[in-house]
Amino acid sequence: MSVASKPPTADRVIIRDVSWQTYECLLKDLENRSAPRLAYDRGILEIMSPHFGHEEVNRALAAIVEIVLEEMEIDFRNAGSTTFKREDQERGFEPDSSFYIRNVERVRGKNKLDMNVDPPPDLLIEVDLTHNSLNKFPLYTALAVPEVWRYTDVLKIWLLNESQYIRSSTSRALPILTENVISQWVQSSIVEKRPPWLHATRLRVRELLSEGC
Numbered sequence: 046m047s048v049a050s051k052p053p054t055a056d057r058v059i060i061r062d063v064s065w066q067t068y069e070c071l072l073k074d075l076e077n078r079s080a081p082r083l084a085y086d087r088g089i090l091e092i093m094s095p096h097f098g099h100e101e102v103n104r105a106l107a108a109i110v111e112i113v114l115e116e117m118e119i120d121f122r123n124a125g126s127t128t129f130k131r132e133d134q135e136r137g138f139e140p141d142s143s144f145y146i147r148n149v150e151r152v153r154g155k156n157k158l159d160m161n162v163d164p165p166p167d168l169l170i171e172v173d174l175t176h177n178s179l180n181k182f183p184l185y186t187a188l189a190v191p192e193v194w195r196y197t198d199v200l201k202i203w204l205l206n207e208s209q210y211i212r213s214s215t216s217r218a219l220p221i222l223t224e225n226v227i228s229q230w231v232q233s234s235i236v237e238k239r240p241p242w243l244h245a246t247r248l249r250v251r252e253l254l255s256e257g258c
Contacts, residue, residue, distance in 0.1 A: 056094045059179055063090040065135055072128060072137075082126055082139040084179055091179040095141070095172075102196055103141040103172045105234035109227060109246060110144055110168065113219050116250045121146045122153070124166050131160045134187045142170040146218050147191075165190045168218045172196045182210055192218050199228040221253045 068085045075081065084091040095103070107123065114121045122145040130137025143166035145152050151164055165188045171181065176197060185193055186208060193203040193210065202224050203210040204217050216222045230249070234242050 056096050056099070057175065057178060058092050060090045060092070062088055064088075065132060068137065072130075079126070082141075083128075084138040084181055084184065085130070085136060086179065086181075086184055087135045089179065093178070099141075099172050099174055101235060102174065102231055103170060105231045106170050106172070106194060106196060106200075106227070107142040108234075108243065109222070109230055110142075110170075110219065112243070112247050113222065113250050114144075114146065116247065116254060117219075119146060120149050122149050124152075127158065127166075129158070129160055129165060129188055131188060133161070136184045136187045138181055138184045140166070140169045141172045144168045144218075160188055168192050168194065168216075170194045170196070174198075186210070192216065194227070196228075196231065200224050200231065221250070221257060226253075 063085070065085075068083065068090060071083060071090075075083070081092045081094040084093070111121070111123065124143040124145055126139045126141060127143060128137060128139050129143075145164075146167040148164040148167055152158060155163070165185075169185065169190050169192070171178075171193060173195065174197065182193070182203070186205065189205065191205050193205075194216075195201050195203060202213045202216055204213045205211075214224050216227075230246055233245075237245075
C-alpha cells in the first residue's frame, strides 16, 4: 500500500493500492464500532474518524429528516452509517446518515442488506467540514442513491439524474425543504439549546406543511 501524497487532516487519511479483500477484513474487524468509517473506491481507501463538530451537524440533519417525516406521517427507517458495498463494483461506503423512505417496505425486518438485491437508501447525508474528503459521488452513483445531502459550510442537495448528480435547491424526498431552510436550521442547532431547537424546528415544519395545504 502507498499513502496518498496529499497530507491527511487530523481525522481523515486516504490510502491507495488497497485490495478489496483488505477492505473486507477491515470492515469485519470494525463491524461493532461506530468509528472509524470507511469508504472504498477501486483500490482507494478512506479512513475517517468524525470529530465532535462533524457529528453535531450530522445529528442535526438526521433530526430534521426525522421530524419532517414524522410530521408528514411517512414511515421510514434510519439506516445511520450502515455499510453499503458491492464487490462487483469494487466500491463501498458508510454515510454519516441514511434513510429508507420510499423503499422502506423492501428493507423492513432485515438485519443485513445486500446491495446486489436490496435498494440503496433513498436519502443519504454526507458531512465534510474540512473539505478534503474522497470524492464519494462515484460511489453513490454506482449504487444509484437517489438523493444526497452534502454539508460543508452550507447544505447542498444533489439528485441523481440517470448517471450523474444534479444540484437542486429543493429536496425530492422531502419537498417542503430547501437548501437554505436546512442550512439555517443546522446553523441554529449549533448555538441553541437542544430541547428548544427541536421544539422550534418541529413548529417550523408544521408551518411549512400548513403553507402547502
